[in-house]
């Protein structure tokens with residue numbers, strides 16, 4: 094796979110720390126150079142962390158306990174396609190996505206709510222070096238239909 098923006102280490106640790114419980118199998122579907130896989134394996138040494146070395150869009154779905162991912166979003170539709178595909182593997186998904194994912198289409202937001210969007214974590218604009226794309230981590234738990242928790246980890250950062 095072509096290497097593009099790899100997930101910054103502190104964001105990988107944040108994402109690994111968001112995984113609840115002791116999952117049996119975690120899927121990192123777009124591992125790239127493996128930063129996120131490393132954080133997940135450090136946090137869960139006795140868990141199987143699957144990081145398939147293939148085109149995720151051609152991977153046959155199977156059941157995992159949680160998908161933790163930072164899909165490519167260039168082009169944006171690729172990121173959306175992947176996000177929807179994650180739900181074929183698990184109802185519990187933690188995905189780093191562009192902020193646009195939740196603000197530029199009411200239809201998309203409604204679809205994401207139907208997949209159990211339960212938490213939005215706003216990341217600093219400078220989270221990805223060399224890019225100013227505004228990003229967030231979205232957490233989905235199938236069946237969730239209550240309030241959506243919003244957290245902001247931008248405070249204290251130079252976020253021009």
Ligand SMILES: C[S@@+](CC[C@H](N)C(=O)[O-])C[C@H]1O[C@@H](n2cnc3c(N)ncnc32)[C@H](O)[C@@H]1O
Nearest residue numbers: 094095099100123124125127128129148149165
């Ligand atoms: C935003 S990066 C995230 C990388 C990784 N999560 C990390 O820990 O740094 C997205 C990654 O998805 C990979 N990728 C792009 N298209 C893919 C595909 N169809 N299947 C699997 N991986 C893909 C790219 O190579 C890139 O490394």
